[in-house]
Amino acid sequence: VKRSSTLNNNKVLGYPISIFFIVVNEFCERFSYYGMRAVLVLYFKYFLRWDNDLATSIYHTFVALCYLTPILGAIIADSWLGKFKTIIYLSIVYAIGQVTMAVSAIHDITDKDRDGTPDNMTFHVAMSMVGLFLIALGTGGIKPCVSAFGGDQFSEHQEKQRRTFFSVFYLCINGGSLLSTIITPILRAQECGIYTQEKCYSLAFGVPAALMVVALVVFIVGSGMYYKAEPQGNIMLDVCKCIGFAISNRVRHRGKQYPKRKHWMDWAEDRYDKLLIAQIKMVLKVLFLYIPLPMFWTLFDQKGSRWTLQATTMDGNFGALVIQPDQMQTVNPILILTLVPIMDSLIYPLIQKCVNFTPLRRMTVGMLMAAIAFVCAGLVQIEIDKTLPTFPSASQSQFVNGMGMALNVSTPGVYVGLIDSSYYSNYSLVNNGKIIFTIWSDTQACNYSREFGFGSSYTFYIPGNLVCQNDITATEDIKPNTAHMALQIPQYFFITAGEVMFSVTGLEFSYSQAPNNMKAVLQAGWLLTVAIGNFIVLIVAEVAKIPEQWAEYILFASLLIVVCVIFSIMAHFYTYINPAEIEAQFMKKGDDNDEDDKKQLQKGMEMVKRNSTGSHSYDGDDDDDERKKTKM
Numbered sequence: 001v002k003r004s005s006t007l008n009n010n011k012v013l014g015y016p017i018s019i020f021f022i023v024v025n026e027f028c029e030r031f032s033y034y035g036m037r038a039v040l041v042l043y044f045k046y047f048l049r050w051d052n053d054l055a056t057s058i059y060h061t062f063v064a065l066c067y068l069t070p071i072l073g074a075i076i077a078d079s080w081l082g083k084f085k086t087i088i089y090l091s092i093v094y095a096i097g098q099v100t101m102a103v104s105a106i107h108d109i110t111d112k113d114r115d116g117t118p119d120n121m122t123f124h125v126a127m128s129m130v131g132l133f134l135i136a137l138g139t140g141g142i143k144p145c146v147s148a149f150g151g152d153q154f155s156e157h158q159e160k161q162r163r164t165f166f167s168v169f170y171l172c173i174n175g176g177s178l179l180s181t182i183i184t185p186i187l188r189a190q191e192c193g194i195y196t197q198e199k200c201y202s203l204a205f206g207v208p209a210a211l212m213v214v215a216l217v218v219f220i221v222g223s224g225m226y227y228k229a230e231p232q233g234n235i236m237l238d239v240c241k242c243i244g245f246a247i248s249n250r251v252r253h254r255g256k257q258y259p260k261r262k263h264w265m266d267w268a269e270d271r272y273d274k275l276l277i278a279q280i281k282m283v284l285k286v287l288f289l290y291i292p293l294p295m296f297w298t299l300f301d302q303k304g305s306r307w308t309l310q311a312t313t314m315d316g317n318f319g320a321l322v323i324q325p326d327q328m329q330t331v332n333p334i335l336i337l338t339l340v341p342i343m344d345s346l347i348y349p350l351i352q353k354c355v356n357f358t359p360l361r362r363m364t365v366g367m368l369m370a371a372i373a374f375v376c377a378g379l380v381q382i383e384i385d386k387t388l389p390t391f392p393s394a395s396q397s398q399f400v401n402g403m404g405m406a407l408n409v410s411t412p413g414v415y416v417g418l419i420d421s422s423y424y425s426n427y428s429l430v431n432n433g434k435i436i437f438t439i440w441s442d443t444q445a446c447n448y449s450r451e452f453g454f455g456s457s458y459t460f461y462i463p464g465n466l467v468c469q470n471d472i473t474a475t476e477d478i479k480p481n482t483a484h485m486a487l488q489i490p491q492y493f494f495i496t497a498g499e500v501m502f503s504v505t506g507l508e509f510s511y512s513q514a515p516n517n518m519k520a521v522l523q524a525g526w527l528l529t530v531a532i533g534n535f536i537v538l539i540v541a542e543v544a545k546i547p548e549q550w551a552e553y554i555l556f557a558s559l560l561i562v563v564c565v566i567f568s569i570m571a572h573f574y575t576y577i578n579p580a581e582i583e584a585q586f587m588k589k590g591d592d593n594d595e596d597d598k599k600q601l602q603k604g605m606e607m608v609k610r611n612s613t614g615s616h617s618y619d620g621d622d623d624d625d626e627r628k629k630t631k632m
């Protein structure tokens with residue numbers, strides 16, 4: 001009654017007003033998450049001075065943590081605080097984490113000698129690790145709660161509105177991601193500081209921190225309008241206990257004197273409700289199918305690490321537009337926003353005319369697409385390697401002072417330093433494009449300008465009789481990057497097409513195949529595949545230790561193809577179910593007399609049995625009464 005009255009009082013065009021606050025919250029939260037993640041690997045490499053492998057490993061450990069914590073969030077929400085309070089408390093933790101990251105990136109805090117580089121790197125590393133841990137706890141913890149809390153705002157008969165809400169929700173995720181991956185790399189490329197001007201990672205982390213505070217405020221503002229379901233008790237714990245009892249009971253009754261049972265879960269019947277056991281069987285069937293899925297995420301999430309590092313060795317000059325390496329990640333949300341409607345309204349219906357393009361088949365094709373994306377990345381890498389020398393570090397320049405006196409050299413934002421007579425400066429990092437250096441001594445000053453390409457490196461020789469521009473000789477240590485960043489577009493296209501087929505379909509599949517009270521369990525299981533996928537990156541990169549980057553890409557593509565074949569075989573033997581139909585058989589139990597009760601239970605169990613041996617149906621649409629028999 002409370003739920004209906006809450007919803008009826010606050011509706012616009014048939015939608016509860018409360019969902020407005022939830023989608024805005026999601027937009028800001030995803031902005032915060034993806035904005036921070038976009039510049040993370042470059043922060044590791046250029047601010048903390050880690051090498052590519054360490055940067056990639058810590059990046060994937062962080063992403064894995066973000067997808068492990070949803071289980072914790074779901075447990076806290078279901079068994080203790082409820083979704084509303086869990087979102088509020090964990091969002092506060094999340095915002096503190098983002099602020100900690102922003103502070104960790106202020107180089108001036110430990111730059112005692114004011115040379116532009118932090119003097120106590122341990123402080124910055126420790127701060128950023130604490131920040132990342134809090135962010136992982138916050139973002140992962142609220143992940144299963146926010147979407148489910150949105151779903152809770154609709155009543156049973158608002159199935160259509162709820163579906164539209166989830167589509168808008170997905171668009172908000174990608175809208176937030178798109179905007180932030182454009183904006184934070186721009187902020188990161190600016191120069192800022194109190195004593196010296198350096199790349200502004202603190203601002204690139206600070207803006208996502210501010211957006212997380214906005215997300216929290218928006219969510220709190222909507223407080224009076226939400227339907228807040230009470231915590232229902234922890235179903236995840238019940239599931240684990242029931243499985244644990246089935247296993248221990250089976251082990252206790254090993255002897256031949258005990259009659260066998262059809263399914264090992266049936267050993268839980270001595271203590272647990274038959275409905276719960278049937279529901280767990282449905283969930284286990286889907287979880288078994290999930291086993292090969294992490295490999296997809298292993299490839300997918302390397303967009304933010306290996307692919308961004310790859311882009312740093314490419315030319316981002318698009319005429320009027322200069323693209324930062326980390327901005328290439330925007331291609332993904334742009335393609336998502338265009339591909340999802342095209343796939344739904346055109347591609348899927350067209351394919352459906354030729355073959356029955358079931359969810360599991362779509363997911364298999366999605367995996368193949370991701371493998372193709374990595375083959376493309378490998379080919380691009382070969383192209384880059386043809387042009388890329390290894391010495392000295394790219395995007396830098398140094399000056400050699402041939403004059404009989406000390407000279408100062410600087411350019412806006414970069415102070416190259418005081419160079420003693422007949423000595424040389426360190427390499428300094430400058431932006432691409434036209435750079436004007438000012439060179440001055442006690443007696444004279446002049447300007448020297450030069451065009452810098454992406455990734456190029458020069459040594460400038462200042463002769464004894466400096467008049468300037470025409471006197472300085474430049475030696476090109478490293479040629480500018482010639483492989484254009486546009487070459488990455490095909491790999492982004494394939495990985496995103498793969499994401500639409502795999503991720504969007506997989507989410508829907510997990511939802512449709514889960515019993516009502518265990519949808520959160522399966523969502524947490526689905527997110528767990530992302531976490532495991534990110535751990536696999538660490539394991540493969542660590543174990544394989546392949547010196548050539550292109551070969552590592554091809555290795556990942558090959559691994560995914562093998563896994564894809566295994567998945568397609570497993571999917572072939574999967575039979576789609578309608579959980580509601582199965583549950584209904586058990587629900588009737590309470591209404592009927594003992595005899596009927598037995599018959600119903602028998603019927604329900606047979607239905608589960610039939611489903612697990614492959615003769616039941618999947619409708620793919622809850623409103624459709626005509627059930628089609630479908631395999632794979």
Ligand SMILES: C[C@H](N)C(=O)N[C@@H](CCCCN)C(=O)O
Nearest residue numbers: 173174177332333336499503530
């Ligand atoms: C921005 C991206 N295209 C997206 O839609 N992300 C979703 C799903 C993430 C799945 C695991 N990496 C999101 O919820 O952020």
